[in-house]
Amino acid sequence: MLVQFAGEFDRQVTERLGLRRATFVNLAPDSPSSRLDADALRGDAHTMDVADGAFDHVIGHAGLHHCSRPHQALYEMYRIARRTVVSVENQDSPLMRLACSVGLAGVYEHEAVADGGGSTGGVDGTGVPNHVYRWTRHEVRKTIRTFDPGRSVPIEFHAHWLIGTDRALTSGMRALLGEKDSRQSAPRILAGNAINRGLNSVARRQGNIFGFVVRKDLARNQPWIAS
Numbered sequence: 167m168l169v170q171f172a173g174e175f176d177r178q179v180t181e182r183l184g185l186r187r188a189t190f191v192n193l194a195p196d197s198p199s200s201r202l203d204a205d206a207l208r209g210d211a212h213t214m215d216v217a218d219g220a221f222d223h224v225i226g227h228a229g230l231h232h233c234s235r236p237h238q239a240l241y242e243m244y245r246i247a248r249r250t251v252v253s254v255e256n257q258d259s260p261l262m263r264l265a266c267s268v269g270l271a272g273v274y275e276h277e278a279v280a281d282g283g284g285s286t287g288g289v290d291g292t293g294v295p296n297h298v299y300r301w302t303r304h305e306v307r308k309t310i311r312t313f314d315p316g317r318s319v320p321i322e323f324h325a326h327w328l329i330g331t332d333r334a335l336t337s338g339m340r341a342l343l344g345e346k347d348s349r350q351s352a353p354r355i356l357a358g359n360a361i362n363r364g365l366n367s368v369a370r371r372q373g374n375i376f377g378f379v380v381r382k383d384l385a386r387n388q389p390w391i392a393s
């Protein structure tokens with residue numbers, strides 16, 4: 167498998183799952199957001215020098231929204247994958263749009279650039295904070311249909327509320343959680359857990375984080391395509 171936008175977190179997850187044949191790629195493997203150095207290849211997700219279908223599975227966690235052209239980067243993941251693309255990203259929803267408009271969720275991601283000392287961690291690894299590109303399910307479906315119009319490709323979605331534990335907290339959300347800075351604290355985690363439990367029990371489908379699995383392995387020719 168190829169792990170795009172790879173960082174320490176991805177290495178820990180692949181180790182825990184016993185996935186030994188993983189290739190890690192990042193635009194800046196030595197940056198504070200990756201910390202993989204020699205363990206990772208250097209590559210821009212928009213233009214991967216990798217053959218079509220070269221990896222069975224291509225996964226990416228929390229990376230597409232850092233790309234200046236997220237659809238192009240998703241296209242590259244789709245092109246390189248033979249069987250599945252697994253992506254974990256921010257989900258767009260009426261609730262998230264409301265949260266953004268009242269300052270409880272970020273429209274641009276400033277914290278990652280602050281963590282990078284002001285010079286990395288933003289869009290395409292630069293010091294410019296990225297727009298937090300949130301996807302809807304419909305948008306993912308349309309995008310995949312556009313990439314591969316001759317085939318019907320099933321997509322699985324899994325959504326979950328996970329607020330209060332990430333770095334992209336706005337000052338409004340921090341104030342709600344009773345905090346002055348961006349460090350995670352026990353009260354933040356407890357408050358975040360309570361909010362998440364409530365939201366997951368009533369509106370899980372709209373969760374701010376969602377994973378989608380593009381099942382190329384189950385793709386079928388459209389009925390109007392001769393096989």
Ligand SMILES: C[S@@+](CC[C@H](N)C(=O)[O-])C[C@H]1O[C@@H](n2cnc3c(N)ncnc32)[C@H](O)[C@@H]1O
Pocket residue numbers: 170171172173174175176191192193194195197199200209210211212226227228229232233234278288289290291
């Ligand atoms: C929020 S971090 C996520 C790191 C890791 N996947 C994780 O979950 O901890 C986003 C990563 O995407 C990388 N990145 C940003 N733009 C990229 C691009 N155009 N191509 C490849 N990687 C990129 C950054 O260097 C950064 O390490």
